[in-house]
Every structure is written in structure tokens, then in C-alpha cells.
Amino acid sequence: MVGRERYAKVPSNERHPKLDRNFLRRLKTILRILFGRPTIWFLHRNERRNSVLFLYLLLIGAACFNEVLFYYVGLTPSKFYSVLVERDTTGFWNLLLPAFMLLISAGLGRGLVKYIGGLFALRSRELLTETLQSRYIRTGVLYKLLAVPDEIDNPDQRITQDVDKLTETIRLVLQEIVITPILIAYYTWQCWNVGGFMGPLIIYISFLIGSGLSKLLMDPIVDLVFGKEKVEGEFRFLHMRLRQFGESIALARGEDEERIRISQVFSGLLRTQKLIVTRELFLQCVTEGFTYFGSIQAYLIIAIPILTGAYDDLDAAELTALISKNVFLSMYLSYKFNVVIDQATKLSEMSGYVSRIGQMLDSLEQVNIALDNIDIDEAMNVIGSRDSVTFDNATIETPEGKTIVKHLDLEIRRNANLLITGPNGSGKTSLIRVMCGLWKCVDGSVDIPRSGNPRHLLVLPQVAYMASGSLRDQITYPSILEAEQLSDEQVEKLVRAVGLEHFLDVCTDYDAVYTQEWLKMLSPGEQQKLAFARVLFWRPQFAILDESTSSMDTETEQKLYHQCQQIGITLISVSHNPALRHFHQQELSLDGRGNHHIVQIET
Numbered sequence: 001m002v003g004r005e006r007y008a009k010v011p012s013n014e015r016h017p018k019l020d021r022n023f024l025r026r027l028k029t030i031l032r033i034l035f036g037r038p039t040i041w042f043l044h045r046n047e048r049r050n051s052v053l054f055l056y057l058l059l060i061g062a063a064c065f066n067e068v069l070f071y072y073v074g075l076t077p078s079k080f081y082s083v084l085v086e087r088d089t090t091g092f093w094n095l096l097l098p099a100f101m102l103l104i105s106a107g108l109g110r111g112l113v114k115y116i117g118g119l120f121a122l123r124s125r126e127l128l129t130e131t132l133q134s135r136y137i138r139t140g141v142l143y144k145l146l147a148v149p150d151e152i153d154n155p156d157q158r159i160t161q162d163v164d165k166l167t168e169t170i171r172l173v174l175q176e177i178v179i180t181p182i183l184i185a186y187y188t189w190q191c192w193n194v195g196g197f198m199g200p201l202i203i204y205i206s207f208l209i210g211s212g213l214s215k216l217l218m219d220p221i222v223d224l225v226f227g228k229e230k231v232e233g234e235f236r237f238l239h240m241r242l243r244q245f246g247e248s249i250a251l252a253r254g255e256d257e258e259r260i261r262i263s264q265v266f267s268g269l270l271r272t273q274k275l276i277v278t279r280e281l282f283l284q285c286v287t288e289g290f291t292y293f294g295s296i297q298a299y300l301i302i303a304i305p306i307l308t309g310a311y312d313d314l315d316a317a318e319l320t321a322l323i324s325k326n327v328f329l330s331m332y333l334s335y336k337f338n339v340v341i342d343q344a345t346k347l348s349e350m351s352g353y354v355s356r357i358g359q360m361l362d363s364l365e366q367v368n369i370a371l372d373n374i375d376i377d378e379a380m381n382v383i384g385s386r387d388s389v390t391f392d393n394a395t396i397e398t399p400e401g402k403t404i405v406k407h408l409d410l411e412i413r414r415n416a417n418l419l420i421t422g423p424n425g426s427g428k429t430s431l432i433r434v435m436c437g438l439w440k441c442v443d444g445s446v447d448i449p450r451s452g453n454p455r456h457l458l459v460l461p462q463v464a465y466m467a468s469g470s471l472r473d474q475i476t477y478p479s480i481l482e483a484e485q486l487s488d489e490q491v492e493k494l495v496r497a498v499g500l501e502h503f504l505d506v507c508t509d510y511d512a513v514y515t516q517e518w519l520k521m522l523s524p525g526e527q528q529k530l531a532f533a534r535v536l537f538w539r540p541q542f543a544i545l546d547e548s549t550s551s552m553d554t555e556t557e558q559k560l561y562h563q564c565q566q567i568g569i570t571l572i573s574v575s576h577n578p579a580l581r582h583f584h585q586q587e588l589s590l591d592g593r594g595n596h597h598i599v600q601i602e603t
């Protein structure tokens, strides 16, 4: 209950992510997924979380080492100035080899930091994606999240794209957040030593002005990045629909209409992107402006002690070397402050992604907690059962509150097939949703064979679902394990039984995996036939056929119904086809206004 209260309100209508407490809470949740909870011993049992932690520590270690190398690279010019002003040939040659070695090491170090950073981002993506998927693709969650459109927009985009972008920005921010403060402290101390307190003071003041300006310019970008990701999702969704319904659109000559709609969404997307680019221009101008100012600032800083006589005792070579060293130190210090400002841009992008992933995690947490606390069957008013399907005084409504049926008392015993009829929209499929636990009764209960086992209850919808997989997988769906047991002879027997023998010439490899191709290899009627092979394979106690033979030729339809009867499968059919009536013993007709009528069918 505590957990439920904590996640009680998912701000689904939240549109403007801010760097506020909500952002920090969500970031904490995401970091916990990546690194786990902090423990006394630092490390925990989950190997993959350990590896993210290990990669992160390695990244920080490599980045620190690289900074040490960079420090020596930065001091090298001052040494060259010193020997060149003195015209010291031996000193010059002695400097050359170590300088080259240093440059090569620094180059390698930089590459290594990027490489480890890449591995860290990849590992983080793996953990975050798998966490989201395991919470999202779960009984009771997937349908709920997709069925309520306002719950979460484009979950697919959040998992496939936003996670990737988030882990990339997290890598950059987490790397700099540790390294930059250490470097700022170190270079401040060094600058102070060379140029006195005025040096760091000037740099700090210019940083404060710069960061104030960038904060001002950053806030609107956060909103825009968030909005852009949403429109990006809509744009991709419209293109996905084009691919999915290409034939229907072509038959209706709807291409112009589709293009106009997509162009409208795309224009909106471009407008948002243009705004982001424009706003980022100002932010970039401030950032870059401060970078250039840093180079002049370095000379201003060293001018103070030189012109006030603090270094009058140095000769020309020593003074040149000192100027060069100071220029490097103060430029690098200002550069590091610019990195801080730059991180602000990264943070603004990150908050957009944290918000989108965080929202999804919140919604999933809320649904998952509800599922964990409640017995699903009981929550759906579906009681695990005996040998029949029973509606006991069941009143069913759509989620919008439209009454489908009131006070339904009905028992479907084994071998007493039921035909559900009624006009379109009267609620025939809704009854099936209730039988499968997707919707719940508002009153009364439904008693069905224990859900989740295709040997007890199998449902075939009107639009056959072609799973991604092999021919073997299609037949044994939803069980991959069963597919591994299915022999070639069984595959051929079942495919022939549903009247698809010609397909065996097309699909000769029963283990070849197809995804989209199923929709092109088989017509809608053939897809229904292949889906029906599942009924013959599983031989369930009850099969719910929701117009699942409507596209088949009459001969095959009759043959398959006859076969089910012979095997002893109890059928619950939704159909408008009077030729199927004689396969049933009773008929439930709905009128669409909440009334129903049950009649026994004479055979």
C-alpha cells in the first residue's frame, strides 16, 4: 500500500519536464536500475549491475589518468619556449622525444576513454531496456498500457530510441560531474600560485555570468526537447501505419490524404526542431563567446602580476615559460567552466529523456504494484475454474461505461457449444475480453478454465495474429518450447488439416524465421487457416473463435468446425454466418442496448 501511495499519481498529462524534485526522483530511479541500491560493501550480487559500476569506475579512472597526461601535454609548450628563447639545442632535442611519447599516450588515452564510455552506455542501455521490457511486456500490463491511450504515448519509441539517447547523455554527464569539480579545484590552486588570487577570481566571475545566462536560455529548451520526442513518435507511427496498411491505402487511392496528414505532423516536428536549433544558437553563442573570452582572459590575468612587478626577477626565458604555463592553466580552467555550462545543455536534453523514461517507469510501477498486490483472476472477477464457463449475474460495461450486458446468467458446459450473435458494436468481442480477463465485470462474476494455459482455453481473434517466428512457432504459438518438440511430420499433418498443403511448397524450411513476411506470404484467409492449426495442435477444452473463420472458404470452415466437434473441443463462437449455427447447441444474442437473449438450438 505504501508503494501504491508513493506512485499513486502518474502525471500522465505532464508536458513540461523541469530540473525539479520530480526530475531528481526519476533520475534516482533510473540510476538505481543501472547501479542498484548503494550497499555497505558497494558491490552487490547482480553481475550486470556490477559490470555497469565497474565500467563507470574504469571510465572515471581512465578519464582521470587522461587528464594527468593532458596536464603534462599542456605544460610542454612552456618548456619549449624556455629552451628556444635560450637557444638551447641539446635541451630542445631532449624535450622532443618525451613530448612525442606524451602526445601519443594522450591520444591513446582519449580513445580509451571514449571506448570505455561507449561500453558503459551500451551496458546501461541493455539494463534499462530489459528492465522496461520485463515490466511492460507482461500479462495484465501490456494491454492496460496500450488500451488506455492517455496512459503513456509511444511506449515503443521510449524503449527503442529514448533509452539509447538517455544512456548516451548520462554517460557524458556522469563522467564530467565527477572529473570537472576535481579539475576546477586543482587548476584554481595552480592559477592562484602563478597569477595570484585575481586570476581565479576573474575566471569565477565570468563563469557566474555565463552560467546565469545559460540557465535563462536552457529552460525553454527542456520543454521543447520533451515536445519534440512526442511529435517524433507520432511521425514515426504514421509511417509505420503506411507500411502496415499500404495495400488498403493504395486500394482506396488514399496516398494524397496520407501524405497531407504526414506532412502536417512533419511540419509540426520541423517547427519544434527549428525552435530548438534557434534557442540552442543563443545558448551556443554564450558558451562559445565565453570560450573565446577565455583566451584573452588568460593574458589579462598574467598581466596583473607582471605589470605590478611581481616577476621582475625573472629573465626573458623564464618569463616566457611562465606566461605560457599561465595561459595554459587559466585557459584550461575557463574551459572546464565552459564544460560546466555545456553540461547544462546536456542536462536539459537529459531531463527530457529522464522525464519520458521516468513517466513510463512510473506508469509501469503503478500497474505492476497493482498486479503484484492483487490476484489477477480475482481482480478481473474471473474465478479459476472447473469444467465449464459460467457467467453468474454478470454485468459488463466498456471502460467508457457503455453497458454491454446486464445480469447475464449462462453456463457453457463441455460439448455444449455457444454461438454469440448480435449487431456490430453490440459487445460480442467485449464478452470475450471479459472471459480472458482483459476487462472486468462491474457486477457478478465469470468462471472460466484457468487462464493462461492454451490446453484449457484458446482464443482466435478475427484478424489472425501472425507471430514473428517459424512455421513451427506459428502452430504452437504462444509456446516456443512446444515448437521445439514438434516434428516435421506433425507440422505437415496440421498444415494439411487446415487446407494449406500448397503452402508446404512455399515454406520448405519449417525453422526459417519470418516477421513481416507472413503477411505477404499468406492471404488473410490463409492466415486464419494457419492460426486455426493452433486449435488442432493444442486441442483445448474450450476454444473461443471470434469470427476467426470469416475469411475462409466455406468448405474449409465447415471441415474445421466438424473436426473440432469430433476432437471434443467446446466452441464459443462469434459469427454472423448462419451456416455455422448447426455446430452449436445454444445461442446468446446481444441487442447492443444491454439486453440479451439465450436460446437452445435444435439439432
Ligand SMILES: Nc1ncnc2c1ncn2[C@@H]1O[C@H](COP(=O)(O)OP(=O)(O)OP(=O)(O)O)[C@@H](O)[C@H]1O
Binding pocket: 147, 398, 399, 400, 422, 423, 424, 425, 426, 427, 428, 429, 430, 431
Ligand atoms: N478497447 C476499447 N475501449 C473502450 N471501448 C471499446 C473498446 N473496444 C470496444 N469498445 C466499445 O465496446 C463496444 C462493443 O465493441 P465490441 O468490439 O465488443 O463489438 P462487437 O459486437 O464485437 O462488434 P463487431 O461485430 O463489429 O465485431 C463498441 O461500441 C465500442 O465502442
